[in-house]
Amino acid sequence: MNPYVNIHTHHTGEGINIQDVGEGNAWIDKENQREREEGLEVFYSVGIHPMKLEQVGEDALACIEDTIQLDKVIAIGECGLDRRSPFSIEEQGRILEAQVALAERYRKPLIIHCVKAYSELIAIRGKTKSTVPWIIHGFNNNEQILQQLLGHGFHVSVGAALLNARSNAFHLIRQVPADWLFLENDDKEIEISVIYRAASGVLGLDVEELKRMMLENYKKVFAIK
Numbered sequence: 001m002n003p004y005v006n007i008h009t010h011h012t013g014e015g016i017n018i019q020d021v022g023e024g025n026a027w028i029d030k031e032n033q034r035e036r037e038e039g040l041e042v043f044y045s046v047g048i049h050p051m052k053l054e055q056v057g058e059d060a061l062a063c064i065e066d067t068i069q070l071d072k073v074i075a076i077g078e079c080g081l082d083r084r085s086p087f088s089i090e091e092q093g094r095i096l097e098a099q100v101a102l103a104e105r106y107r108k109p110l111i112i113h114c115v116k117a118y119s120e121l122i123a124i125r126g127k128t129k130s131t132v133p134w135i136i137h138g139f140n141n142n143e144q145i146l147q148q149l150l151g152h153g154f155h156v157s158v159g160a161a162l163l164n165a166r167s168n169a170f171h172l173i174r175q176v177p178a179d180w181l182f183l184e185n186d187d188k189e190i191e192i193s194v195i196y197r198a199a200s201g202v203l204g205l206d207v208e209e210l211k212r213m214m215l216e217n218y219k220k221v222f223a224i225k
Ligand SMILES: [Zn+2]
Pocket: 008, 009, 010, 020, 078, 186, 187
């Protein structure tokens, strides 16, 4: 049986987890917790969330650069752009670009948070000429945006929105090519298995097949043998 792959979570659960530990300060605590949680496979992503720019100091980027060099930190994020932030999109873009530079230097994929700033996000990807994978997490937007993202080579991760039959994610997941898709539970108190069951229902695939496909994508994107 293949493990579940949870591409973006804030708390660990069954299967392979990529746990978001913010800008890395909490990393050691989380690592200790992991040691106690047997049977889980936990990896980490570190990054500066656009809605947390206020809380993190100027040294956050340096902190990330330290933690990203650890083997268990396999991605940068979640980072990105959010129209609701008190910081301008330009300021957010500057912090994002710095994280893209780190992702390139250490060859680690990016986990992207984006709210109402997709064209700016796509522009930054182009401007930085980034060659590492970018994974849009928690996708629940319209068809046009989905097609733009896919057209620009973004991977798309879908989460709890799948549990709502009226959501964009529910209606559009079939448009994501199978090898560009990921699944996640983010900060929701929902087991990753529940998300997989929902996706399997919408996609008409059995859960084992879906797990096999997601594991395959994970290995490819994170260059795991
Ligand atoms: Zn998150």
